[in-house]
Amino acid sequence: DAGITQSPRHKVTETGTPVTLRCHQTENHRYMYWYRQDPGHGLRLIHYSYGVKDTDKGEVSDGYSVSRSKTEDFLLTLESATSSQTSVYFCAISLSIVTDNEQFFGPGTRLTVL
Amino acid sequence: EDKVVQSPLSLVVHEGDTVTLNCSYEVTNFRSLLWYKQEKKAPTFLFMLTSSGIEKKSGRLSSILDKKELFSILNITATQTGDSAVYLCALRTVNNDMRFGAGTRLTVKP
Numbered sequence: 210d211a212g213i214t215q216s217p218r219h220k221v222t223e224t225g226t227p228v229t230l231r232c233h234q235t236e237n238h239r240y241m242y243w244y245r246q247d248p249g250h251g252l253r254l255i256h257y258s259y260g261v262k263d264t265d266k267g268e269v270s271d272g273y274s275v276s277r278s279k280t281e282d283f284l285l286t287l288e289s290a291t292s293s294q295t296s297v298y299f300c301a302i303s304l305s306i307v308t309d310n311e312q313f314f315g316p317g318t319r320l321t322v323l
Numbered sequence: 324e325d326k327v328v329q330s331p332l333s334l335v336v337h338e339g340d341t342v343t344l345n346c347s348y349e350v351t352n353f354r355s356l357l358w359y360k361q362e363k364k365a366p367t368f369l370f371m372l373t374s375s376g377i378e379k380k381s382g383r384l385s386s387i388l389d390k391k392e393l394f395s396i397l398n399i400t401a402t403q404t405g406d407s408a409v410y411l412c413a414l415r416t417v418n419n420d421m422r423f424g425a426g427t428r429l430t431v432k433p
Binding site: 253 | 357364365366367368371411413418419420421422423424425426
């Protein structure tokens with residue numbers, strides 16, 4: 210298994226509070242991704258990063274921000290959590306886009322916003 | 324908008340049956356198409372397809388891409404209860420964005 214961890218694994222929070230999810234990798238992969246997974250929608254890309262301090266928006270980026278100050282860490286922040294952000298969040302990594310590479314996924318974080 | 328549609332949404336079969344899962348897309352230009360298996364946790368990689376008409380095979384699973392007709396199929400022969408999972412199809416776009424389908428939930432009964 211690729212060395213990807215996510216923390217926390219479960220979190221319950223209240224509407225309006227800030228939340229930060231962490232993705233940590235030990236593979237030195239350049240590309241990192243944040244997805245959310247909801248019933249009926251599959252996986253949807255929130256943000257991705259192609260290097261330290263280089264990030265870009267995905268399909269459903271509104272209400273989320275990210276930061277990548279080190280190769281191994283990719284943080285996802287919900288500035289003011291809403292109930293619609295209740296979801297399972299997956300981090301993924303990939304080695305390159307110069308040659309096609311699959312993505313390896315972390316174990317997921319289940320976030321509940323009350 | 325780039326769109327990936329999987330069918331059927333769910334499927335129930337018995338052990339030993341052969342199943343074909345479909346993935347059609349509307350993305351006009353992409354780098355690769357990927358298949359994943361998701362049980363209770365994170366998706367795990369099955370296949371990556373980049374060229375049309377070339378079958379990828381791993382044990383009882385195989386997959387092929389048709390770029391002309393804009394679809395891919397995932398075949399599973401001699402299904403086992405351990406094949407029960409959600410199967411996800413995804414496209415990696417030229418911008419390295421990833422677009423996933425909603426998945427097909429396969430249930431294999433003994």
